[in-house]
Amino acid sequence: MASAAPKGKLFDKILIANRGEIACRVIKTCKRLGIKTVAIHSDVDKDSVHVRMADEAVCVGPAQSAQSYLNIPRIVQACRDTGAQAVHPGYGFLSEKVEFQEALEEHGIAFIGPKAYALTQMGDKIASKQMARDAKVNTIPGFLGILRTPEEIVRVANEIGYPVMIKASMGGGGKGMRVAWDDEEAKLAFRLCTQEAISSFGSDTIFVEKFIENPRHIEIQLLADAHGNAIYLNERECSVQRRNQKVIEEAPSVFLDPETRKAMGEQAVALAKQVKYQSAGTCEFLVDKHRNFYFLEMNTRLQVEHPVTEEITGVDLVEHMIRVAAGEQLALKQSDIGIKGWALESRVYAEDPLREFLPSIGRLKRYVEPTGEGVRCDSGISEGLPISIYYDPMICKLITYGKDRNEALAKMRAALDSYVIRGVTHNINFLRSLCDHPRFIAGDLTTNFIPEEYPKGYKGHQLTGGDKHTLIAAAVVLFSRTIANQVTVSGGQPSFDAAAFHKAKLNDLVVVLGEESFPVSASVEFAGVDKQSLVVRVADQELKVASPYQKGDLTFETVINGESNTLQVLQAGEGLGAYSVQFLGTSYDLAVMTSKQHKLMAHMPKKEVLDTSKLIQSPMPGAVFSINVKVGDKVVPGQEVCVIEAMKMQNVLRSQTSGVVKAIKTQQGKTVARDEIIIEFE
Numbered sequence: 024m025a026s027a028a029p030k031g032k033l034f035d036k037i038l039i040a041n042r043g044e045i046a047c048r049v050i051k052t053c054k055r056l057g058i059k060t061v062a063i064h065s066d067v068d069k070d071s072v073h074v075r076m077a078d079e080a081v082c083v084g085p086a087q088s089a090q091s092y093l094n095i096p097r098i099v100q101a102c103r104d105t106g107a108q109a110v111h112p113g114y115g116f117l118s119e120k121v122e123f124q125e126a127l128e129e130h131g132i133a134f135i136g137p138k139a140y141a142l143t144q145m146g147d148k149i150a151s152k153q154m155a156r157d158a159k160v161n162t163i164p165g166f167l168g169i170l171r172t173p174e175e176i177v178r179v180a181n182e183i184g185y186p187v188m189i190k191a192s193m194g195g196g197g198k199g200m201r202v203a204w205d206d207e208e209a210k211l212a213f214r215l216c217t218q219e220a221i222s223s224f225g226s227d228t229i230f231v232e233k234f235i236e237n238p239r240h241i242e243i244q245l246l247a248d249a250h251g252n253a254i255y256l257n258e259r260e261c262s263v264q265r266r267n268q269k270v271i272e273e274a275p276s277v278f279l280d281p282e283t284r285k286a287m288g289e290q291a292v293a294l295a296k297q298v299k300y301q302s303a304g305t306c307e308f309l310v311d312k313h314r315n316f317y318f319l320e321m322n323t324r325l326q327v328e329h330p331v332t333e334e335i336t337g338v339d340l341v342e343h344m345i346r347v348a349a350g351e352q353l354a355l356k357q358s359d360i361g362i363k364g365w366a367l368e369s370r371v372y373a374e375d376p377l378r379e380f381l382p383s384i385g386r387l388k389r390y391v392e393p394t395g396e397g398v399r400c401d402s403g404i405s406e407g408l409p410i411s412i413y414y415d416p417m418i419c420k421l422i423t424y425g426k427d428r429n430e431a432l433a434k435m436r437a438a439l440d441s442y443v444i445r446g447v448t449h450n451i452n453f454l455r456s457l458c459d460h461p462r463f464i465a466g467d468l469t470t471n472f473i474p475e476e477y478p479k480g481y482k483g484h485q486l487t488g489g490d491k492h493t494l495i496a497a498a499v500v501l502f503s504r505t506i507a508n509q510v511t512v513s514g515g516q517p518s519f520d521a522a523a524f525h526k527a528k529l530n531d532l533v534v535v536l537g538e539e540s541f542p543v544s545a546s547v548e549f550a551g552v553d554k555q556s557l558v559v560r561v562a563d564q565e566l567k568v569a570s571p572y573q574k575g576d577l578t579f580e581t582v583i584n585g586e587s588n589t590l591q592v593l594q595a596g597e598g599l600g601a602y603s604v605q606f607l608g609t610s611y612d613l614a615v616m617t618s619k620q621h622k623l624m625a626h627m628p629k630k631e632v633l634d635t636s637k638l639i640q641s642p643m644p645g646a647v648f649s650i651n652v653k654v655g656d657k658v659v660p661g662q663e664v665c666v667i668e669a670m671k672m673q674n675v676l677r678s679q680t681s682g683v684v685k686a687i688k689t690q691q692g693k694t695v696a697r698d699e700i701i702i703e704f705e
Contacts, residue, residue: 033349034058034108034133039073040098040123041113043403044420045325046073049111052341061105063098065091067411072403079105086413092116095126102132109133109348111341115415118324119146135348137323141298145321148192149230155318158297160290163309163317165232173210179231180209186236189213191220192228200267202234215673218648218666235317237469238309240264241276243291244332245304246340246355248347253295254357255288256336259328261307262468263457265380266672270473271457272328272368274335277428277466283314294321302347303329303340309470327370327420330401334366334424365431366424369439369454373416376453376481381643381697382416382669385409388446391577393438397424397431410447412644412669412694418449428466432458439608440589443577453481455608484609492566494606495534495541496583497590498613499559500570501602503529503547505595533621534561535614540621636680639702641695645669650691652702656684664702667695680704 037053038061039046046062050073053060062077067086074080081101084091091097093116102110110127112118112135121142124134136142145151149169155162166179169192180187180203189212191199199220201212217227240261247253260276261269279287291306298321305326307319329340338355347353373383390406402419410416423438425431439455457463462476469475486494506527529545545559557568572579578591591605600615616624648666652658658678667674682704689701 033345036061036078036105036107037109037111037135037345038063038098038102038105038107039077039113040092040110040117041115042068042071042073042092042414044401044417045113045115045327045403047076047403048401049113049341050076052339052345056342056345058345061101061107063092063101065413067409067413070408072405072408081105086411088116088413095120095123098123099126099130099132102127103130107132109135109345111135111344112324114322114324114327119322121146133348135344136302137300137304141300141304142323144298145300145304145323147228148190148320149228151321152232152318154297155294155321158290158294160294160306160318161308161316163232163235163319166230168230170213170229170231173213176209176213176229176231177206180206183231183233186234187231188234189216189229189231191216192230211675215675218673235309235311237471238262238311238317239276239278239468240269240307240319240470241279241287241310241316242305242307242326243287244326244329244340245291245295245300245306246338246343246347246353247292247295247300247302247304248353249301249350250352251296252353253292253300254353254355254360255291256332256338256340256360257362258284258287259326259331260468261328262470263463263472264470265473269328270370271454271463272331273428273431274331274366275362278310278314278468280314283310283316287316290318294318303344328368330399330420330422331366331368334399334422335362335364336360337363364424364426365428366422367428367431367435369421369435370417370450371419371421371442371444371454372450373410373418373447374450375448376450377483378642379480380450380453381674382412382645383410383448383697384412384416384644385447387444389443389577390445391443392419393421393441395434395438397434398422398438399424412646418444418447432464437589440591441578443591445593452483452608452610456481456484459607484607490606491536491539491541492561492564493581493583493588493590494536494604494611494613495543495561496557496559496566496568497579497581497604497606498534498536498602498615499529499532499543499545499547499557500555500568500572500579500581501592501595501604501613502532502600502615503527503545503555503557504572504574505600531618533616533618535616535621535624536611542618637682637685637704638700639664639676639678639704641667641697641699641701642676643667643669643674644695644697645674646694647689647691647701648673650687650689650701652684652687654684654687658682658684658704676701678704 036059039049050060060077062074062080063083064074065086083097084094117123121139124139127134144154152162170176186204189201199216201216203209203212221227241258244256258276259272259274261272263271305322308316310316374380386409392400399422400419423431423434436458439451527547532543534541541561543561545557547557549555559566566583569582580589594603602613645667648668650665652664659681662678664678665676685705686703
């Protein structure tokens with residue numbers, strides 16, 4: 024990214040009031056500008072990457088955000104103790120809290136973000152929509168008033184007309200937002216949004232607006248200074264979402280034409296000037312199929328997805344935020360901003376797409392980020408560190424850049440295939456499936472894309488015949504290398520002996536993949552230590568395979584009939600023939616055995632499946648927010664029995680059967696593990 028031309032004196036030391044990847048991102052720019060940095064951290068984050076990257080670090084409290092990353096007095100004191108002249112808040116936490124900006128200003132510390140007036144007006148979704156109307160920005164129909172009871176919500180929703188979006192006025196990041204299609208859903212949405220809003224933002228103010236069906240979510244990046252200058256840096260498409268949280272973002276959008284882009288940009292700039300905005304900010308819009316666009320909200324901070332804008336414009340947004348906060352005028356004019364190439368961002372999370380994207384916790388046993396030209400990883404994690412229950416489960420923002428969308432997408436597929444994450448469940452399988460989805464490839468997107476394409480949830484990659492051949496070939500590659508490594512042993516270590524094992528024929532084998540079995544034969548040839556070529560015959564197919572795989576490799580490439588695929592070895596059994604591999608982001612168990620062994624497998628006893636129909640188990644690690652039944656209560660299918668909070672999201676658990684509550688195994692406020700029994704029925 025290009026640096027702005029040097030101007031006046033910048034800050035000597037900046038404190039980053041955040042954690043994880045965004046703290047690391049800010050520190051990188053500060054280092055390039057020669058600015059010293061101070062990291063803050065909770066006690067559980069003391070070994071985090073951002074703490075190690077910074078010049079200084081200060082512990083500001085225990086794990087709970089309210090006592091650490093949201094602790095304004097403690098953070099202000101950390102600035103005073105370290106001599107930090109300015110604070111970059113990142114996103115989330117205190118980034119849009121006017122109280123934080125004012126507390127810093129009171130002590131003569133610069134806030135790298137907008138002033139209190141803009142934070143107040145744009146931080147409140149009700150006020151921001153009114154101001155947008157005043158600035159002649161297109162807005163969504165809705166009730167711009169505060170609603171305090173479920174009855175008020177239902178009344179207003181009926182006046183507007185279902186479906187409606189119920190939102191926390193101070194919300195963001197997908198939290199405190201629910202769609203309701205009828206009165207009962209509206210009441211439930213009001214309760215859950217209120218709880219999430221209090222937990223995440225400390226405010227229970229709720230409002231309602233019309234839910235625009237099947238729109239695109241497109242946002243405009245802004246930069247503005249204290250001298251009345253404001254420009255827009257084109258758009259980002261953020262339509263691929265689940266539960267109102269973005270999954271994949273890209274810049275530019277395949278949908279916008281130059282005229283719509285200009286109109287959206289100019290309206291965003293008009294709003295920025297109306298609110299006397301300075302710093303980086305984003306206007307979010309919903310865009311219908313006719314390219315009509317409606318203002319959604321303004322985010323008065325750096326966005327999670329800002330890297331895709333940086334990639335296509337060459338502008339370091341963090342640097343310009345720092346320069347504006349130091350009093351400089353923008354070094355860029357609107358005519359300086361173009362669009363060069365294409366960028367995609369995939370949000371890599373510790374979550375399980377096969378279990379409705381429930382968060383996962385654990386320690387990263389192995390962690391290797393993808394590299395290469397046009398590949399960028401914005402992360403704040405490293406091998407050996409934990410993903411905890413206390414914070415957002417994001418592992419990394421994986422960004423790829425290419426001369427056009429097809430090239431950026433091809434690089435994203437390759438990067439996802441080579442991304443090694445062990446120890447927690449992750450969403451790479453889902454991201455990889457999205458990259459291969461015909462609708463995504465075509466750019467035919469709306470915010471309803473995921474619900475429409477996965478109406479019953481994500482069930483994993485569905486193997487084609489060609490996919491199965493790739494996995495069969497990979498199994499034979501692993502099997503043949505295992506045999507080669509066992510032929511000779513030198514000095515106690517497996518070694519390759521070309522004379523002893525140069526060529527081999529592997530006949531009468533069966534490869535087991537899931538519930539299917541495939542008779543195979545193969546001829547194997549090794550040409551040196553690190554190369555092997557095979558001809559694998561399965562049914563009437565002949566697969567010519569080349570692979571450099573050696574025992575211990577985490578990833579390996581196979582070239583099958585001229586087509587290359589990258590796989591990962593998740594597990595290689597101690598005995599011959601048992602393997603677990605990752606292919607297209609999904610893990611598969613494979614076994615290679617003789618036909619005789621395969622026949623004997625049919626006589627093995629089947630594992631009994633535990634009957635859980637009379638149990639309510641926690642689907643994720645979290646805290647018990649509420650238990651809504653007691654021993655002796657009768658319940659019916661679909662009845663809400665408890666709420667589990669994880670990563671600041673409320674998750675309602677419902678009874679799947681009729682019955683009587685026999686026992687309650689935990690209590691409100693207690694933490695529970697995944698699959699831990701909460702309620703038992705008679």
